[in-house]
Amino acid sequence: MSGTDPVRLDHHTLERYETAWLGVAVVLTILLFVGVLASLISGTYPLLGSGTGHAHDAAIVKGHVDPAQLAATPFAKPGLVMDDSGKPVMNAQGTLDAYLVAGGFTYQPSVLRVPAGVPVTLHVTATDVVHGFQLTGTNVNVEILPGHVASLTVTFRHPGEQHIICNEYCGVGHHNMITRFIVEAPTETP
Numbered sequence: 616m617s618g619t620d621p622v623r624l625d626h627h628t629l630e631r632y633e634t635a636w637l638g639v640a641v642v643l644t645i646l647l648f649v650g651v652l653a654s655l656i657s658g659t660y661p662l663l664g665s666g667t668g669h670a671h672d673a674a675i676v677k678g679h680v681d682p683a684q685l686a687a688t689p690f691a692k693p694g695l696v697m698d699d700s701g702k703p704v705m706n707a708q709g710t711l712d713a714y715l716v717a718g719g720f721t722y723q724p725s726v727l728r729v730p731a732g733v734p735v736t737l738h739v740t741a742t743d744v745v746h747g748f749q750l751t752g753t754n755v756n757v758e759i760l761p762g763h764v765a766s767l768t769v770t771f772r773h774p775g776e777q778h779i780i781c782n783e784y785c786g787v788g789h790h791n792m793i794t795r796f797i798v799e800a801p802t803e804t805p
């Protein structure tokens with residue numbers, strides 16, 4: 616007996632190790648499949664934003680909206696949220712809200728008038744496929760998914776015209792997807 620002899624495992628011990636490690640591999644494989652299936656079923660995606668606190672936001676839950684039920688949401692009236700007299704409604708955070716819908720190779724509204732110098736929170740969703748939403752010449756650039764609401768706040772500093780374009784190929788009318796933002800100088804001081 617010398618201490619330098621390599622340890623030799625007998626046949627039965629080797630088989631036990633093999634079985635044990637095979638079991639570990641099987642468990643890991645099952646966990647992987649369960650994880651993938653669970654994320655597919657629960658629809659786990661990163662959220663870009665949730666509701667704004669407006670009462671009519673009830674149909675938008677944690678940045679999700681049913682594309683087939685947009686009529687029950689503020690997306691039914693795309694554009695700035697207005698009061699009954701047609702004036703934009705300032706929310707509790709001191710920003711304006713605008714709702715935009717991408718789909719059918721257009722954005723609605725096709726023209727959005729916003730005041731300069733006031734933060735505007737844009738809520739954007741898609742009705743059909745994935746679209747892009749890029750404010751040309753700026754770093755405003757988000758991906759719009761059906762069923763999801765991307766919310767981002769933008770302050771237009773200078774009066775003039777800006778364009779939103781779709782930068783994710785969405786079909787034959789992709790190149791027509793454009794919406795204009797007309798930034799208006801602040802009108803009056805109360």
Ligand SMILES: [Cu+2]
Binds near residue numbers: 747784
């Ligand atoms: Cu497109």
